Amino acid sequence: GAVVSQHPSRVICKSGTSVKIECRSLDFQATTMFWYRQFPKQSLMLMATSNEGSKATYEQGVEKDKFLINHASLTLSTLTVTSAHPEDSSFYICSARDRGGRGETQYFGPGTRLLVL
Amino acid sequence: QQQVKQSPQSLIVQKGGISIINCAYENTAFDYFPWYQQFPGKGPALLIAIRPDVSEKKEGRFTISFNKSAKQFSLHIMDSQPGDSATYFCAASSRTSYGKLTFGQGTILTVHP
Numbered sequence: 001g002a003v004v005s006q007h008p009s010r011v012i013c014k015s016g017t018s019v020k021i022e023c024r025s026l027d028f029q030a031t032t033m034f035w036y037r038q039f040p041k042q043s044l045m046l047m048a049t050s051n052e053g054s055k056a057t058y059e060q061g062v063e064k065d066k067f068l069i070n071h072a073s074l075t076l077s078t079l080t081v082t083s084a085h086p087e088d089s090s091f092y093i094c095s096a097r098d099r100g101g102r103g104e105t106q107y108f109g110p111g112t113r114l115l116v117l
Numbered sequence: 118q119q120q121v122k123q124s125p126q127s128l129i130v131q132k133g134g135i136s137i138i139n140c141a142y143e144n145t146a147f148d149y150f151p152w153y154q155q156f157p158g159k160g161p162a163l164l165i166a167i168r169p170d171v172s173e174k175k176e177g178r179f180t181i182s183f184n185k186s187a188k189q190f191s192l193h194i195m196d197s198q199p200g201d202s203a204t205y206f207c208a209a210s211s212r213t214s215y216g217k218l219t220f221g222q223g224t225i226l227t228v229h230p
Contacts, residue, residue, distance in 0.1 A: 006160075032216055043206060043220045044161070093160050097216045104149045104210065106218060108160035 003027055004096050006109035013084055014117055021079045021112045023094030029074040030096035038091045050077045084116040121209050123221025130228050136194040138224045140207035147209040152192045155204045197228045
């Protein structure tokens with residue numbers, strides 16, 4: 001149980017285009033989803049916290065107009081990288097917090113590799 | 118105060134040996150301490166987690182030791198195998214942070230056959 005999927009797993013786009021990444025909790029309802037980015041050989045950096053039906057909360061230094069987050073249901077959150085540039089190339093990972101139980105455990109998706117040319 | 122400091126940065130162990138990774142934190146509000154394993158190109162996977170009301174938790178070959186007074190916790194991998202070669206992250210969260218995890222810097226573990 002507790003599976004989180006991401007789509008796509010890999011995307012290559014041209015500079016200036018927008019890219020949408022989907023994060024789904026497949027077998028549980030997620031009160032909260034989190035979006036991270038990870039550069040090679042580095043730790044995960046939290047970008048934003050996404051709660052179903054409300055606006056996302058962004059970490060300091062993360063541009064909310066560039067990284068649009070929508071959490072439309074208890075099983076789906078999307079991250080849209082608008083007007084992507086080469087410096088946005090990274091590994092984007094979502095996680096979902098199980099609504100049931102004690103709600104502490106975060107389950108991570110497999111990640112999306114974004115390459116902006 | 119939100120930092121979680123992890124060491125060592127990298128670790129090489131022979132097959133069958135014990136791998137030990139340490140983490141230290143400052144924020145006394147932290148009350149949940151998970152460890153994640155990440156393979157290259159994959160998302161982190163939850164290995165084992167502990168709350169501060171116990172000093173040790175064991176699941177198979179993986180054990181977390183927790184020292185509340187020292188604000189430290191560690192992961193022990195017994196009988197390390199080449200398949201354990203991965204990056205390991207400790208993390209911490211508190212109820213007041215609504216589940217936001219603060220991650221350590223990561224440890225690259227290599228287990229030689």
